[in-house]
Amino acid sequence: MSSSKTAPKPNTDDYKLKDTKPELGEKWPHGGQRGGTGWIYSERATSTYDLVEQMFYLYVRVVKAKELPPNPVTGNVDPYVEVKVGNYKGKTRHFEKKTNPEWKQVFAFSKEKIQSSIVEVFVRDKEMVARDDYIGKVEFDMHEVPTRVPPDSPLAPQWYRLENLRGETRTRGEVMLAVWMGTQADEAFPEAWHSDSASVKGEGVYNIRSKVYVNPKLWYLRVNVIEAQDVESHDKTQPPQVFVKAQVGQQVLKTKLCPTKTPNPMWNEDLVFVAAEPFEENLVLTVENKASPGKDEVVAKLTLPLNKFETRMDHRPVHSRWYNVERFGFGVLEGDK
Structure with a gap:
C-alpha cells in the first residue's frame, strides 16, 4: 500500500503588485504630538533629506543684544554670548566696548546627545573676573521649544529681558534669540556651530561649521x-x-x-x-x-x-x-x- 500527498498550491498573492507606504521621511522628535503615528505627512515634494535618517537638532540663533550695562570696574563692556545645554557650550565672538552688539550666529545641538531639560543663554563680559559672573541670562524649557521643519516658515527671533544672578531684570539689557527644534534639512544647519565640535577650545570655536548632509550646488x-x-x-x-x-x-x-x-x-x-x-x-x-x-x-x-x-x-x-x-x-x- 502506498500513499501520496498533494503538493500545496503556491499563494498567487505573493506575486502580485502591492501598494506599500513605507515610512520614509521625517518624524516628529517627541513621537507623534502632531499626528497619530509620529510621522510627518504633507503635500510637499519629497526632498533629498527624506532619503536619509532624520537627525534632530536644537537650534539657538543669537542675533543681537541692546542696552547692556557697563562693567562698574572698567566702565565698558566686552560682550559675548554663551549657549549652554547640559555639558555642551557654544560661544559667539566677543566685541570690544560695545553695549549693542550684533552676532547673527547659530548653534546646533544634537538632540540624541542632550542630557538636560534646560537651555541657558548667558550674555557675558570678557573682562569679568569672577568665573560664574555674567551680565544676564535667559532660560528655556526644552519641552516648550517649538518644532519647525521645512517648508515651515523660519522661526522669527524675539527680544528677551536678561536676568541677573538673583533673577532680576532691572537694568540688565535685552537679547534677541530664536530657539527651535529642527532637522538637518533646516536652512540654518550649514552655517551652524555644531555641538560635535565642542571639544574645540578658544575664540576659534565659533568658526566651526557643520558639514553633514549639506546639499551641494x-x-x-x-x-x-x-x-x-x-x-x-x-x-x-x-x-x-x-x-x-x-x-x-x-x-x-x-x-x-x-x-x-x-x-x-x-x-x-x-x-x-x-x-x-x-x-x-x-x-x-x-x-x-x-x-x-x-x-x-x-x-x-x-x-x-x-x-x-x-x-x-x-x-x-x-x-x-x-x-x-x-x-x-x-x-x-x-x-x-
Whole structure:
C-alpha cells in the first residue's frame, strides 16, 4: 500500500503588485504630538533629506543684544554670548566696548546627545573676573521649544529681558534669540556651530561649521570631444584607431571608437558629467588606441582642473580650443558648465 500527498498550491498573492507606504521621511522628535503615528505627512515634494535618517537638532540663533550695562570696574563692556545645554557650550565672538552688539550666529545641538531639560543663554563680559559672573541670562524649557521643519516658515527671533544672578531684570539689557527644534534639512544647519565640535577650545570655536548632509550646488559639465591630431600608437608601423575616455571623480565616459585607423581622428561627441561646487576635482582625458580586440593602450593624457572652465547660465556659444597632451599629439575639446 502506498500513499501520496498533494503538493500545496503556491499563494498567487505573493506575486502580485502591492501598494506599500513605507515610512520614509521625517518624524516628529517627541513621537507623534502632531499626528497619530509620529510621522510627518504633507503635500510637499519629497526632498533629498527624506532619503536619509532624520537627525534632530536644537537650534539657538543669537542675533543681537541692546542696552547692556557697563562693567562698574572698567566702565565698558566686552560682550559675548554663551549657549549652554547640559555639558555642551557654544560661544559667539566677543566685541570690544560695545553695549549693542550684533552676532547673527547659530548653534546646533544634537538632540540624541542632550542630557538636560534646560537651555541657558548667558550674555557675558570678557573682562569679568569672577568665573560664574555674567551680565544676564535667559532660560528655556526644552519641552516648550517649538518644532519647525521645512517648508515651515523660519522661526522669527524675539527680544528677551536678561536676568541677573538673583533673577532680576532691572537694568540688565535685552537679547534677541530664536530657539527651535529642527532637522538637518533646516536652512540654518550649514552655517551652524555644531555641538560635535565642542571639544574645540578658544575664540576659534565659533568658526566651526557643520558639514553633514549639506546639499551641494550641482552643475552639468559638458565636454565636446571634437578631434585630435598627430596621434601615434606604440607600434609605429600601424596607424592608431583611437577613442577618448573622460573621467570626473568616479564618473567615466567614453567616445565611440574612431571608425578608421588614422593619426587625425574625429569624433565631435558630447560627454556630460555632473560636477559639484567648489569644483575641486579634475577632468582627466586619455586618448586610447585599440591595439587588439582585448587590449587598449593609452597614447596621450590630459588633466584639466574643473575650476578653470567657464560657467554659464545661458546658451551663448563656448569657443573650442586646442590642448597639448602629456605624451604626444594634440587634442581639441570644448568644456563648459
